[in-house]
Amino acid sequence: MDPEFHRIRRLPPYVFEQVNSLKAKARARGEDIIDFGMGNPDLPTPKHIVDKLVETVADPRTHRYSTSRGIPGLRRAQAAYYARRFGVELDPEREVIATLGSKEGLANLAQAITAPGDTILVPNPSYPIHPYGFIIAGAAIRSLPTGPDIDFLSVLERATRHSVPMPTALVLNYPSNPTAEVQGLDFYGPIVEFCRAKGIYILSDLAYSEIYFDGNPPPSILQVPGAKEIAVEFTSMSKTYSMPGWRMGFAVGNQKLVQALGRMKSYLDYGAFTPIQVASAAALNGPQDCVEEMRQIYKSRRDVLIKGLQEAGWNVPSPPATMFAWAPIPPAFAHLGSLEFSKLMLTEAKVAVAPGLGFGEYGDGHVRIALVENEHRIRQAVRNIKRFLGSADPQMPVGDNLAAMKKVVA
Numbered sequence: 001m002d003p004e005f006h007r008i009r010r011l012p013p014y015v016f017e018q019v020n021s022l023k024a025k026a027r028a029r030g031e032d033i034i035d036f037g038m039g040n041p042d043l044p045t046p047k048h049i050v051d052k053l054v055e056t057v058a059d060p061r062t063h064r065y066s067t068s069r070g071i072p073g074l075r076r077a078q079a080a081y082y083a084r085r086f087g088v089e090l091d092p093e094r095e096v097i098a099t100l101g102s103k104e105g106l107a108n109l110a111q112a113i114t115a116p117g118d119t120i121l122v123p124n125p126s127y128p129i130h131p132y133g134f135i136i137a138g139a140a141i142r143s144l145p146t147g148p149d150i151d152f153l154s155v156l157e158r159a160t161r162h163s164v165p166m167p168t169a170l171v172l173n174y175p176s177n178p179t180a181e182v183q184g185l186d187f188y189g190p191i192v193e194f195c196r197a198k199g200i201y202i203l204s205d206l207a208y209s210e211i212y213f214d215g216n217p218p219p220s221i222l223q224v225p226g227a228k229e230i231a232v233e234f235t236s237m238s239k240t241y242s243m244p245g246w247r248m249g250f251a252v253g254n255q256k257l258v259q260a261l262g263r264m265k266s267y268l269d270y271g272a273f274t275p276i277q278v279a280s281a282a283a284l285n286g287p288q289d290c291v292e293e294m295r296q297i298y299k300s301r302r303d304v305l306i307k308g309l310q311e312a313g314w315n316v317p318s319p320p321a322t323m324f325a326w327a328p329i330p331p332a333f334a335h336l337g338s339l340e341f342s343k344l345m346l347t348e349a350k351v352a353v354a355p356g357l358g359f360g361e362y363g364d365g366h367v368r369i370a371l372v373e374n375e376h377r378i379r380q381a382v383r384n385i386k387r388f389l390g391s392a393d394p395q396m397p398v399g400d401n402l403a404a405m406k407k408v409v410a
Contacts, residue, residue: 007136039323040372045243071281076092078250078252097261099249102234102249106234109264114138115138121159121160121163122171124361127177131171143360147362167200172202180324182321204221206233208323211298212321236248301378316369324369327366338358353368
């Protein structure tokens with residue numbers, strides 16, 4: 001048999017697939033599974049955005065190839081958003097590029113700037129495309145543990161001191177997926193200064209810039225003086241305007257990185273369907289009350305979930321931002337690890353969550369819970385979880401626990 005393809009060999013089995021397979025089998029049996037696993041927004045795209053799409057798609061001239069960099073009006077709209085929201089001035093021609101979602105942008109930029117053997121610094125736990133986009137490109141990943149009790153700058157300094165060659169780039173993601181951690185400009189400032197001195201590019205993922213609940217709105221790293229010399233930032237329409245299936249995002253900032261991404265994309269795609277780009281510009285330029293309404297819905301869901309889990313005996317920190325709760329595995333189940341605990345949750349509580357291991361080894365003590373079900377379903381899930389936590393034996397394997405639970409329910 002032929003050996004596995006080189007790039008595929010560098011990708012481990014997808015951790016989430018095991019839970020997804022169990023979920024699919026349970027639903028095929030007619031079981032009602034409450035799905036908190038994938039961060040797939042369930043709220044409808046605001047009507048004025050959809051209306052603009054429908055209006056534009058009726059014009060057959062928009063059915064032709066578009067442009068991979070994004071139509072000029074869309075790039076201007078994104079620049080205007082940055083000026084309005086962050087006070088950051090961007091040149092729409094040289095410092096803004098449209099992407100097919102932030103995930104595609106990150107992956108293609110990784111291909112553009114990475115040579116085999118380059119070292120990339122990536123927080124751990126982290127959204128999978130952050131390390132694996134570079135692994136696919138041939139890079140070596142140096143994981144930087146992150147969390148509320150970790151001095152990230154010290155971790156960064158130690159990692160660069162012991163890296164040969166000097167790392168090419170550092171990935172940052174705040175508000176964080178999966179941990180929901182938020183950082184301010186006092187965090188970004190020293191990191192920008194350090195990376196400028198070392199010649200390290202920064203790739204900031206700001207996909208959750210508008211999904212925040214407590215305190216001040218999350219900042220952009222580009223607000224730090226001199227950041228544009230080394231940093232590019234990715235944003236997405238998916239969460240802000242509930243447009244995940246539209247696949248529209250942006251990279252902005254450092255001209256060299258934006259141009260490198262543009263050159264790579266020119267060989268790979270013709271950009272998003274033009275009506276989607278026009279509608280996205282309408283979203284950025286139009287009324288923003290829809291963003292506040294969605295933010296309040298997620299906040300209310302968060303409060304229902306956290307209150308219910310705490311009353312069920314599961315102490316989960318309340319996330320200050322994103323559409324996720326980063327939940328430490330209850331102590332009685334901690335020895336199972338996140339994958340086996342997620343299987344138990346699915347099999348016995350009928351609730352799907354994402355195992356923290358899928359976000360890196362430092363995430364294995366947690367599961368990620370997505371706020372993508374309405375409050376009624378969240379309350380139903382909390383009742384199921386409470387019954388599960390009170391009845392399951394953490395020492396039993398999954399199959400034995402299922403049998404025991406059936407006896408309890410009966």
